[in-house]
Amino acid sequence: MEKRILTCIGCPMGCELTVELKGSEVVSVSGYTCRRGKVYGEKEVTHPTRIVTTTVRVDGGAAPVVPVKTRGDIPKDKIFACIRALKNVTVQAPVRAGDTVLRDAAGTGVDVIALKDVGC
Amino acid sequence: MREYAVVIIGGGPAGLAAAVSAAEQGEKEILILERDSELGGILNQCIHNGFGLHTFQEELTGPEYAARYIEKVRQMGIPCLTDTMVLDISPEKIVTAVSPREGLFQIQAQAVILAMGCRERPRGALNLPGYRPAGIFTAGTAQRLVNVEGRMPGREVVILGSGDIGLIMARRMTLEGAKVKVVAELMPYSGGLKRNIVQCLEDYGIPLKLSHTVVNIHGKERLTGVTLAQVDGSGRPIPGTEEEYCCDTLLLSVGLIPENELSRGAGVELNPLTSGPVVDESFQTSTEGIFACGNVLHVHDLVDFVSEEAAGAGRHAVEYIRGKRGQDICGKHGQGTALAIVPGAGVRYTVPSILHPERMEETVKLRFRVRDVYRNCYVTVRAGEKQLLRRKKQILTPGEMEQAVIQAEALAAVLPQETITVSVEEV
Structure with missing residues (x-):
């Protein structure tokens, strides 16, 4: 049986959670003081996900870069692959907030969108 | 000299929310002055997500959060002067500013809202x-x-x-x-x-x-x-x-330090505990008609709370102009008593630090920070010796701003008193 120690991010308490795993099955979560801790512990060990934000280069724009984010959360272990994929992206000004700058980032099925308008 | 009802110094999250709120009260003559070339303030560089959970019930990035307010400001037709640096605010609310387009110019305001934010140590x-x-x-x-x-x-x-x-x-x-x-x-x-x-x-x-x-x-x-x-x-x-x-x-x-050079010039009294202006429940400073909100008032962790506070300042500034609440402030001009809100055991500061029971709305939200990490404790608010509020907290940390809500009715029942004290009581 595998044991994982986590810090809950549900509130400033920062409860130390101990999650017991059998293979990929959560057997038990302990150390939480409210329900949020249990839910967080289960998700964080089975399929942790994050929204990724970074910038991509802009060609011919009023600003050299535009901030972007994954439209939804992606698996935590895909973060660096997503960042690498975005390193090769240059968008042409003008950019509108919400424009897709990369489709299906690093095979996650999640698009990356611009967060801001950048004029020419 | 140009004249405006409400002049807002700073077009970041506080200034934008104050402007929107003042406009929602029906005020037409609002002007935002911003020294950067675009609105949004620090949110423009905060590209990470996690903004807006309280305000919009969703997780936005900084630029997206700013865009929601900038959009409202545009829709409401509130004028903004960017690339405009305010050099001075006089106690008579004459705002002196400079920009490449217009050079040096002055504006007479009926009310000024300070929303200049903070800077880093x-x-x-x-x-x-x-x-x-x-x-x-x-x-x-x-x-x-x-x-x-x-x-x-x-x-x-x-x-x-x-x-x-x-x-x-x-x-x-x-x-x-x-x-x-x-x-x-x-x-x-x-x-x-x-x-x-x-x-x-x-x-x-x-x-x-x-x-x-x-x-x-x-x-x-x-x-x-x-x-x-x-x-x-x-x-x-x-x-x-x-x-x-x-x-x-x-x-x-x-650490961050509220940026109050302009406030000082306007004769605004500063609180050494926050490095921001001393304000009452309407966010009015010690200079009549000058209000403060956001990080220039005290440093926040969450922009959602900045927006909420700034909306209050915008609303109160309009009320001030309409003379709904008389002209006296901070109990200095006779009528209306002023209670001092003081930090008690374990509390570093509170905002506001002055409360006028006769003028307060149904509730007033006190924001405060604690001095240390406390577990399994109580937050207690007292008027004189009378307890107004006692709430159990599993944890309090200096890094997270806390709040306590005072009900006007509960307060009225225990008056007269001279002070309100917020303290942490360990079990």
């Missing part, structure tokens, strides 16, 4: 020894370089201070290919939000050394390394605990 405030090599930045400067200007400040990074911007930049620099070696924090607890410790440091295996500080800086032209040491209970380095770290970049995330 710099190296000079820390007494760090060593030369002054390139490569030492405040975390916010590095954030602007990376996120707005598309430049990397360095490749091997040590971060001093665990404020939220430092934590966010630890992750950001890592994603951009830098090696963040360590985050050192002088205090025995982090100054940042728990969420940021986990998602910015633990996710990337970046060590956080509590009770540690930088005791030496190496390098003459460019930073080549720093020496960290552990500190004792009073913050003094412990000999023999020194460790050297090679790095070309040191980021400082060691």
